[in-house]
Amino acid sequence: MTTDVIVVGGGIVGSATAYYCARDGMRVTLLEQQTVGYGASGRNVGFLWLHCRTAGFALDIARAGRNLYPQLLEELPGGFEFRPSGGLMYFSTPDQGAVFEEFVAARRRDGLDMTLIDGAEVRRLVPPIRPDVLGASYCSDDAQIVTSTVVEAFARGAKAEGATIREGVTVERLVVSGDRVEAVETDSGRFSGDAIVVATGAWTTALLAGIGVDIPIGGERLQVAMTGPQPFWIEPLVFGPNATKQYALFRDLPSWDPAIFTTPGQDRDGLVLLPLLVQRASGELSIGCATDYPGELDAHPTLAGLAQIADGLAADFPSLRDVPITRTWAGLLPFTSDHAPVIDEVMPGLFVGAGHTFGNTAGPVTARILSQLIAGREPEFDISACRYGRPLDPIVVGAPTHW
Numbered sequence: 001m002t003t004d005v006i007v008v009g010g011g012i013v014g015s016a017t018a019y020y021c022a023r024d025g026m027r028v029t030l031l032e033q034q035t036v037g038y039g040a041s042g043r044n045v046g047f048l049w050l051h052c053r054t055a056g057f058a059l060d061i062a063r064a065g066r067n068l069y070p071q072l073l074e075e076l077p078g079g080f081e082f083r084p085s086g087g088l089m090y091f092s093t094p095d096q097g098a099v100f101e102e103f104v105a106a107r108r109r110d111g112l113d114m115t116l117i118d119g120a121e122v123r124r125l126v127p128p129i130r131p132d133v134l135g136a137s138y139c140s141d142d143a144q145i146v147t148s149t150v151v152e153a154f155a156r157g158a159k160a161e162g163a164t165i166r167e168g169v170t171v172e173r174l175v176v177s178g179d180r181v182e183a184v185e186t187d188s189g190r191f192s193g194d195a196i197v198v199a200t201g202a203w204t205t206a207l208l209a210g211i212g213v214d215i216p217i218g219g220e221r222l223q224v225a226m227t228g229p230q231p232f233w234i235e236p237l238v239f240g241p242n243a244t245k246q247y248a249l250f251r252d253l254p255s256w257d258p259a260i261f262t263t264p265g266q267d268r269d270g271l272v273l274l275p276l277l278v279q280r281a282s283g284e285l286s287i288g289c290a291t292d293y294p295g296e297l298d299a300h301p302t303l304a305g306l307a308q309i310a311d312g313l314a315a316d317f318p319s320l321r322d323v324p325i326t327r328t329w330a331g332l333l334p335f336t337s338d339h340a341p342v343i344d345e346v347m348p349g350l351f352v353g354a355g356h357t358f359g360n361t362a363g364p365v366t367a368r369i370l371s372q373l374i375a376g377r378e379p380e381f382d383i384s385a386c387r388y389g390r391p392l393d394p395i396v397v398g399a400p401t402h403w
């Protein structure tokens, strides 16, 4: 089948959609306002994190996405960085340990390969961690990628299948004719297609508002710092205890008490620290994340955010206090009020794949679903949780989201 598809946005969702549609024989043009990977996908920390995905849709799509990666590694030209590394969340007080014990038991009931490991094992897996660490939840199903390399690989794969990638082209508005979206107007002219795919992450709400389609998607700013290569090796993904507050899976446990997880400085100046760390094949560490909700889509780090990362991470990884920081950045993590993306044909000719909080896993699956919807096939995944038109709350500037 030959279909003209215009994909707007060169993140993991858009570049993967271009790849799957082109592989299906469609004629595809991807339009990206900056460069492929400019948005959240090029700035994220690469967790394929099943550990805290709620049972049901969120865990199912995360698992499907995580399981796609070994296959993608074989089929995408040039490869990308992927490691089936496992992941852990550590704790350092007995009260926290009791919550984690309950958490691990609940997750095992959800079918995850998770265990409670002791302090000695955490120190073996994470050499620079504080010496008094008591234990961690460890999940062998977790894995990691360098998402920018995945996006580039999808773009290379799309090109190899005949797609055209246009960088530096901003879509200014969608063009409706009758009840159908049939083109996009850009700063480089008009592009028409039988199917227009909007995969613009945190930028989506404004673009769709132009044609009266209301999909409220917020942008949570996450700040990150990167060190130079380090001499030790940390295999798993690492989350700190304060990250538990972000997840209903912890907050809903009978043993949960936020006071048990309150650490000085991890919640200040309107910023909340989601403490995490991951080591790349190069030996460099990505560390983060100070989080907040700026009114504008502003993807710049701030001194307050970087100070919070520095204080929080140096407290739990004392030897990192003096390591050189080589880069800092921020990105905008998209979210909807129910934490599921919108994946649907929103009106004839207009397909949306946006609002992904966990795009590393859900992104490639979304792309497969979109290519199936465009081809008029039954999607391989039940998307009833992601339909357009389900009730979504408006995004309130500055109001935090919890998963």
Ligand SMILES: Cc1cc2nc3c(=O)[nH]c(=O)nc-3n(C[C@H](O)[C@H](O)[C@H](O)COP(=O)(O)OP(=O)(O)OC[C@H]3O[C@@H](n4cnc5c(N)ncnc54)[C@H](O)[C@@H]3O)c2cc1C
Residues within 6 Å of the ligand: 008, 009, 010, 011, 012, 013, 014, 031, 032, 033, 034, 035, 036, 037, 038, 039, 040, 041, 042, 043, 044, 045, 046, 047, 048, 049, 169, 170, 171, 172, 199, 200, 201, 202, 203, 207, 221, 222, 223, 224, 289, 330, 331, 332, 333, 334, 353, 354, 355, 356, 357, 358, 359, 360, 361, 362, 363
């Ligand atoms: C710091 C950080 C860490 C994260 N860590 C993780 C993690 O560990 N695991 C995980 O699963 N998720 C993580 N996320 C979330 C993840 O990055 C997103 O879910 C995912 O990248 C969303 O992909 P996307 O393609 O929908 O959006 P994006 O990657 O934001 O891509 C949207 C693209 O659309 C382009 N665009 C926008 N408007 C227009 C227009 N009008 N015309 C043309 N182009 C346009 C943008 O330039 C951008 O490149 C993190 C996010 C951040 C910010």
